[in-house]
Amino acid sequence: MDIVIIGLPQSGKTNLFNALTLGKSDASGASGSPTEMHIGMVKVPDRRLEHLGAIYHPRKIVPAEIRYTDLPGPEGMARSQGISGRYRNILQSATAFLVVVRAFQNDSVPHPAGAINPARDLEAMLGELTFTDLEVLERASTRLADQVNKTKPAERPMVVRQKETVDKARAGLENGVPVRLQTFSDSERSILVNYQLLTEKNVIAVFNTDEGADEISIAELDIDPALTAGVGQVSISARVEAELSTMDPEEADEFRSDFGLGESATSQVIRASYDTLGLVSFLTVGDDEVRAWSVPGGMPAVSAAGVIHTDFTRGFIRAEVIAYDDYRACGSMVQGRKEGLLRSEGKTYPVKDGDIINFLVNT
Ligand SMILES: Nc1nc2c(ncn2[C@@H]2O[C@H](COP(=O)(O)OP(=O)(O)O)[C@@H](O)[C@H]2O)c(=O)[nH]1
Ligand SMILES: [Mg+2]
Known part of the structure; x- marks a missing residue:
């Protein structure tokens, strides 16, 4: 999962990046330098892996990982500096965006827009x-209109269909509806995929508040609800969290309980990301490795197998599945089988969070 942090200059993007990655990754150049791009891998905390590791003593324990990217500050994303330029391909390849929104007061950091x-x-x-997508789609529409006349008659209907789809998405965007919330047929979606639209991607708003300030709720903000439907949200103090992330975990925990701070920014942001994207983790166990895999909730077992190895999709026979909690309760796979908690599932079985799965495949 590839998450790109965006937001107005000085909103606290680099502070958030540091809070998420420091001490948890090999964040490259997490120096806070405004001119560098920062990339860091963060392991998704998962207690279940620790418990399973203690049972299986595998060679390695492999958590799911999230890659965070912090774009250079001043050029971040102001329209005048051309999002369409240098950074567009980074934005296009993202799975989702964290939008950092400044809510903290700090007179020494003037807000570009004043208040x-x-x-x-x-x-x-x-x-x-939205603006970036509109630009892309307008250009595509013009190009396709041109192509309709030049193309062979046999291929014309296809080009016409492409143009209609592009124009439909444009109309939706002009009404303020992100592409991810517009209604398209599968074939229309497959046309739009080619444009790597930014409003197709999920968004999690991170309100960067003063420490101890109330949480902000999107529902209470004066924004067109069409624009924010399905947007995830968390409120944190990026600066405090960045400082805490440099401490030892025990020291940080003590600090948190002394000051009544909740979960770490990393946990909160990761949870909001999973919720917003509808992701779950299934687990695989063995002497070699105990591992968590993140997939969309309800993904058919045959596709989940393909996430482990593409050949597993073709060779899929069945999946042996037990819920993590059931496994913990009955203590072993053998007992789980006796109690009927370890089931044999077919290709279409919808994968759930915490499923421990053994895929039986023909390779
Ligand atoms: N008071 C306060 N200042 C903050 C907070 N987060 C960021 N800042 C300050 O705002 C400035 C910009 O932060 P930075 O993370 O570099 O913003 P970026 O430009 O979005 O990457 C820095 O001087 C930070 O110390 C916060 O939660 N509280
Ligand atoms: Mg920055």
Whole structure:
């Protein structure tokens, strides 16, 4: 999973990146330098892996991972600096965006627009994504209109269909509806995939608040609900979290309980990301490795097998599945089988969070 952090300059993107990655990754150049791009891999915390590791003593324990990218600050994303330029391909390859929204007061960090206004800033950033998609689609529409006349008659209907789809998405965007929330047929979706649209991607708003300040709720902000439907949200103090992330975990935990701070930014942001994207983790166990795999919830077992190895899709025979909690309760696979908790499932079985799966495959 590849998550790109965006937001207005000085909203706290680099602070958030540091909070998420410091001490948890080999973040390259997490120096806070505004001119560098920062990339860091973060292991998704999962207690279940620790418990399973203690049972299986595998050679390695492999958690799911998230890759975070922090774009260079000043050029971040202001329209005047051309999101369409240098960074567009990074944005296009993202799985989702974290939009950092400034809610903290800090007189030494002037807001580019004057007053602090989270609703305005979130709307501006979402508008930025819409604007970029509109540019892409307008260009595509012009090109396709041109192509209709030049193309062979046999291929004309296909080009016409492409143009209609592009124009439909444009119309939706002009009404303020992100592409991910518009209704398309499968064939229309497969046309739009080629344009790698930014409003197709999920968004998690990270409100960067003063420590101890109330959480911000999107529902209470004055923003067109069409624009923010399905947008995930967390409120954290990026600066405090960045500082905590440099401490030993025990020291940080103590600090958290002393000051009544909740879960770490990493946990909160990861949970919001999984919820917003509808992701779950299934687990595989063995002497070699105990591992977590993140997939969309309800993914058919045959596709989940393909996430482990593409050949597993073709060779899929069946999946032996037991829920993690059931496994813990009955203590062993043998007992699980006796109690009927370890089931044999077919290709279409919808994978759930915490399923321990053994795929039987023909290779
Ligand atoms: N008071 C306060 N200042 C913050 C907070 N987060 C960021 N800042 C300050 O805002 C400035 C910009 O932060 P930075 O993470 O570099 O923003 P970026 O430009 O979005 O990457 C820095 O001087 C930070 O110390 C916060 O939660 N509280
Ligand atoms: Mg920065």
